[in-house]
Amino acid sequence: MDFEAKMLALSTIAHRSRLDIFRTLVTSGVTEMSAGQISGHLEIVPSSLSFHLKDMLQARLVSARRQGTFIYYSPNVDTLRGAIDLLKEMCAPSK
Numbered sequence: 001m002d003f004e005a006k007m008l009a010l011s012t013i014a015h016r017s018r019l020d021i022f023r024t025l026v027t028s029g030v031t032e033m034s035a036g037q038i039s040g041h042l043e044i045v046p047s048s049l050s051f052h053l054k055d056m057l058q059a060r061l062v063s064a065r066r067q068g069t070f071i072y073y074s075p076n077v078d079t080l081r082g083a084i085d086l087l088k089e090m091c092a093p094s095k
Contacts, residue, residue, distance in 0.1 A: 005082075009080060010061045012058075014016050018056055021042065021044075021052055024041055033057070033074075035053065038053075060079045061079050064077055
């Protein structure tokens with residue numbers, strides 16, 4: 001992951017709704033959730049959820065799989081780890 005990709009992931013996850021979506025995907029106990037399941041769980045209207053998921057896909061925080069008319073989303077934890085590692089490196093005190 002390059003610097004710009006890590007910065008995009010950081011700026012994308014820094015929104016309350018997107019953080020809630022990511023946390024829901026990670027803690028749901030399943031490997032993926034449909035947009036409808038996420039919307040129902042978080043009580044986010046579908047149009048707003050689509051907006052946030054589009055940004056999260058662009059930042060590679062989630063991946064999507066289409067099955068018929070449904071889209072299933074799964075978290076990309078490695079992307080978030082890379083972004084957190086960048087933040088740690090940039091904020092570490094100099095020796």
